[in-house]
Amino acid sequence: xxxxxxxxxxxxxxxxxxxxxxxxxxxxxxxxxxxxxxxxxxxxxxxxxxxxxxxxxxxxxxxxxxxxxxxxxxxxxxxxxxxxxxxxxxxxxxxxxxxxxxxxxxxxxxxxxxxxxxxxxxxxxxxxxxxxxxxxxxxxxxxxxxxxxxxxxxxxxxxxxxxxxxxxxxxxxxxxxxxxxxxxxxxxxxxxxxxxxxxxxxxxxxxxxxxxxxxxxxxxxxxxxxxxxxxxxxxxxxxxxxxxxxxxxxxxxxxxxxxxxxxxxxxxxxxxxxxxxxxxxxxxxxxxxxxx
Numbered sequence: 001x002x003x004x005x006x007x008x009x010x011x012x013x014x015x016x017x018x019x020x021x022x023x024x025x026x027x028x029x030x031x032x033x034x035x036x037x038x039x040x041x042x043x044x045x046x047x048x049x050x051x052x053x054x055x056x057x058x059x060x061x062x063x064x065x066x067x068x069x070x071x072x073x074x075x076x077x078x079x080x081x082x083x084x085x086x087x088x089x090x091x092x093x094x095x096x097x098x099x100x101x102x103x104x105x106x107x108x109x110x111x112x113x114x115x116x117x118x119x120x121x122x123x124x125x126x127x128x129x130x131x132x133x134x135x136x137x138x139x140x141x142x143x144x145x146x147x148x149x150x151x152x153x154x155x156x157x158x159x160x161x162x163x164x165x166x167x168x169x170x171x172x173x174x175x176x177x178x179x180x181x182x183x184x185x186x187x188x189x190x191x192x193x194x195x196x197x198x199x200x201x202x203x204x205x206x207x208x209x210x211x212x213x214x215x216x217x218x219x220x221x222x223x224x225x226x227x228x229x230x231x232x233x234x235x236x237x238x239x240x241x242x243x244x245x246x247x248x249x250x251x252x253x254x255x256x257x258x259x260x261x262x263x264x265x266x267x268x269x270x271x272x273x274x275x276x277x278x279x280x281x282x283x284x285x286x287x288x289x290x291x292x
Contacts, residue, residue, distance in 0.1 A: 013201020
C-alpha cells in the first residue's frame with residue numbers, strides 16, 4: 001500500500017458534519033492526490049477546487065424493455081425478480097425501472113425473448129484538476145433512485161501512481177452508495193460533531209466500517225469546550241481520535257466562501273497536514289500488521 005498511495009475514505013453519519021471540509025483540505029496538503037467526490041446526489045467538492053474540466057461523459061445502466069408482441073404471460077420474469085421491479089398486470093409484466101438493479105436475470109430467463117435491454121442515462125461524471133490535485137466528480141440525475149453505477153465509474157481505472165494518494169469523499173449515512181464508496185478503501189476517516197445526535201450518527205458509520213473490516217479513526221469537528229459526547233463515545237469504545245478541529249469563525253467563513261482553508265492560511269495548512277500525517281502513519285502501521 002505505502003503511505004503516499006493510501007486510499008482514504010472520509011465518511012459521516014449525516015450531512016453537515018464537515019466531511020467535505022476534511023476531504024478537500026487533506027487532498028490539498030498531500031504531495032499528490034486524486035480527490036473523488038462520491039456524494040453524487042449533492043457533490044460540492046468542485047465548488048472548493050474550482051477545477052479545470054478535462055473530460056465529461058454520461059453514465060448509463062441497462063434496463064429491461066418488454067416487447068409485448070412476443071410475451072406469452074408466463075410470469076417467469078416477475079417471479080424471478082427479487083427487487084420487486086416487476087408486477088404482473090393484465091396478463092403482462094409491468095416494469096418499474098426506478099427499482100431495477102440491472103441484473104439482467106429477467107432477460108436471460110425469458111423463454112420467448114420478449115425482454116431486451118436498453119441503456120438509460122442516470123447521470124454524468126467529470127474529470128479535472130486543480131493545482132496538484134486531480135478530481136473526479138459525479139452527478140446523479142434528478143429523480144433517479146440510485147447512484148451506485150456512477151460511483152463505480154468514478155472509482156474504476158484509477159491511475160497506477162505509487163506517489164498519488166486517493167481521497168474518497170463519501171455520501172453521508174450508511175446506505176448502499178456509501179458501501180460502494182468504501183469497499184476498496186485502505187482506511188476510513190469518520191467525521192463527527194460534538195453532540196448527542198452526532199454520537200448517534202457516528203455509531204452508525206462505525207458499525208458500517210466494522211462490517212467491512214476497515215481500519216478507522218475519528219476526526220472531531222466543531223469542538224467548542226470541555227463537553228464533547230462524541231469524544232466520550234470514542235474513548236469509551238477504544239476508537240482512535242486522529243484529530244480535533246475547534247469551532248473557528250475564520251475557518252467557517254473561509255469554508256462558507258467555498259475556499260480551501262489549507263490554501264488560504266498557513267495555520268490551517270499545518271492543521272490538516274498534521275491530520276494527514278496521523279492518518280498516513282495509521283495506514284502504514286495497519287499494512288505492517290497485516291504483513292507480519
